[in-house]
Amino acid sequence: xxxxxxxxxxxxxxxxxxxxxxxxxxxxxxxxxxxxxxxxxxxxxxxxxxxxxxxxxxxxxxxxxxxxxxxxxxxxxxxxxxxxxxxxxxxxxxxxxxxxxxxxxxxxxxxxxxxxxxxxxxxxxxxxxxxxxxxxxxxxxxxxxxxxxxxxxxxxxxxxxxxxxxxxxxxxxxxxxxxxxxxxxxxxxxxxxxxxxxxxxxxxxxxxxxxxxxxxxxxxxxxxxxxxxxxxxxxxxxxxxxxxxxxxxxxxxxxxxxxxxxxxxxxxxxxxxxxxxxxxxxxxxxxxxxxxxxxxxxxxxxxxxxxxxxxxxxxxxxxxxxxxxxxxxxxxxxxxxxxxxxxxxxxxxxxxxxxxxxxxxxxxxxxxxxxxxxxxxxxxxxxxxxxxxxxxxxxxxxxxxxxxxxxxxxxxxxxxxxxxxxxxxxxxxxxxxxxxxxxxxxxxxxxxxxxxxxxxxxxxxxxxxxxxxxxxxxxxxxxxxxxxxxxxxxxxxxxxxxxxxxxxxxxxxxxxxxxxxxxxxxxxxxxxxxxxxxxxxxxxxxxxxxxx
Numbered sequence: 001x002x003x004x005x006x007x008x009x010x011x012x013x014x015x016x017x018x019x020x021x022x023x024x025x026x027x028x029x030x031x032x033x034x035x036x037x038x039x040x041x042x043x044x045x046x047x048x049x050x051x052x053x054x055x056x057x058x059x060x061x062x063x064x065x066x067x068x069x070x071x072x073x074x075x076x077x078x079x080x081x082x083x084x085x086x087x088x089x090x091x092x093x094x095x096x097x098x099x100x101x102x103x104x105x106x107x108x109x110x111x112x113x114x115x116x117x118x119x120x121x122x123x124x125x126x127x128x129x130x131x132x133x134x135x136x137x138x139x140x141x142x143x144x145x146x147x148x149x150x151x152x153x154x155x156x157x158x159x160x161x162x163x164x165x166x167x168x169x170x171x172x173x174x175x176x177x178x179x180x181x182x183x184x185x186x187x188x189x190x191x192x193x194x195x196x197x198x199x200x201x202x203x204x205x206x207x208x209x210x211x212x213x214x215x216x217x218x219x220x221x222x223x224x225x226x227x228x229x230x231x232x233x234x235x236x237x238x239x240x241x242x243x244x245x246x247x248x249x250x251x252x253x254x255x256x257x258x259x260x261x262x263x264x265x266x267x268x269x270x271x272x273x274x275x276x277x278x279x280x281x282x283x284x285x286x287x288x289x290x291x292x293x294x295x296x297x298x299x300x301x302x303x304x305x306x307x308x309x310x311x312x313x314x315x316x317x318x319x320x321x322x323x324x325x326x327x328x329x330x331x332x333x334x335x336x337x338x339x340x341x342x343x344x345x346x347x348x349x350x351x352x353x354x355x356x357x358x359x360x361x362x363x364x365x366x367x368x369x370x371x372x373x374x375x376x377x378x379x380x381x382x383x384x385x386x387x388x389x390x391x392x393x394x395x396x397x398x399x400x401x402x403x404x405x406x407x408x409x410x411x412x413x414x415x416x417x418x419x420x421x422x423x424x425x426x427x428x429x430x431x432x433x434x435x436x437x438x439x440x441x442x443x444x445x446x447x448x449x450x451x452x453x454x455x456x457x458x459x460x461x462x463x464x465x466x467x468x469x470x471x472x473x474x475x476x477x478x479x480x481x482x483x484x485x486x487x488x489x490x491x492x493x494x495x496x497x498x499x500x501x502x503x504x505x506x507x508x509x510x511x512x513x514x515x516x517x518x519x520x521x522x523x524x525x526x527x528x529x530x531x532x533x534x535x536x537x538x539x540x541x542x543x544x545x546x547x548x
Contacts, residue, residue, distance in 0.1 A: 006200035009239040011168040017241030023066035024245045037166045038156030043074035049146035054079035061085040062109025062130040064224045079171045083179045084225035095120040173197035191407035198356035201378040201400040206236040211322035214241030216266035221247040227357035264320035271328040273540040279335040310342040323364040355401040371436035392428045392440045447477045467510045481525035
């Protein structure tokens, strides 16, 4: 158990930055650290008056927002358990998760409320609105009598004027903090039990290794109901006194870029999808021009060009960031190699919800191309292989970051978590002599070729994804042959007036060219065009099990 306490991190973040802006909705309202303290103080009183105890579960469903974050902080600092639920779940799934989690109270965003049926969640004492904290539905007169928006406003004002009146009660790191219901690429929803200790380990490592300080600005656009976004776009920057601006709508790359330009964040967290789209749309069209390719082959001139490319790409991200941390999935190797040639300030980390989420990281100046950094100092790692440097095996970790298990699912817990604490990640990888982790793919997505050799479909997909008019690809195994499912880049298809027949011929051409670069056992036999976008997880990973 860590000596650093998670709730103490939050308390110090508030007290040390009392008068400064903490949370803003993009183009919306802003709250200072003092105002957040007032809201936390009020909700702690409300929870107590309505009989909510330490360890009780409180669900939170809604789009990212400053008020969403305040409620999260109020719940975990009270000693209750937050159940953050992604708003894109279907209605039946929302009801099922609320019931399965044993939530006694629910906060819901306005756009979600119309999809909820209170009668299908009988264990709740009430439902409150995230948008204005009003009561939407209550089974309990106790809640109705205890809650007053006027008293909320008075509490916020009183705490703002009296900093000494604010403190957070001690909550042990051993306590359960979050039940995170994830929708993975290889299966269905399970409730990951993340203790305070895991959150403390993630914040501790970030404070010691990632370049943020009080007063820095960041943009939060990842799903906050997911561990990656919550830890590194919210909890860590909040603990050091940053001003966090939250994109409240599902952001397109265009909206994200506009926000970067205006806010100029000091640190950027992203999933590969956003970075790869910028690379594909902003840089690849230029790089494919014959004269640019010629100039890049000239040693003196290519340095000038790479410098210009770097400046152009840095401008896209606001030109004020110390580094870009990419996680959630491997970065496209072609894009990664080009970024390195530009000396671009990026690094690739690795994690999973079951570790809250961080497993490995290395700062951009030491990051080894093709790796996912080194294991964090609160974990130990091993590769289940006879030769971990050369033969891929399952990555396993043990330590402070690891979850307690899956909520009310002992069978699934035993399948992934061994009695001695080792967690099976389900990912295959190698570790080099310097300790850098090189991920090969998911163990469940690995394909065993006819000749007995392992095929990692992600490696083939990365090549297809950079080809002209390809939006996304997925390699599947059918009748002992590899098939490439391709979702077209319809914007390019329409712009270039490509007919369906021409598109199929183009993809066949791509297939032949790619096969020439791959060993025979990795050759793709055929391509199929997908007319609907692949179904994805919140981290934007394709749900592979739906296409096998």
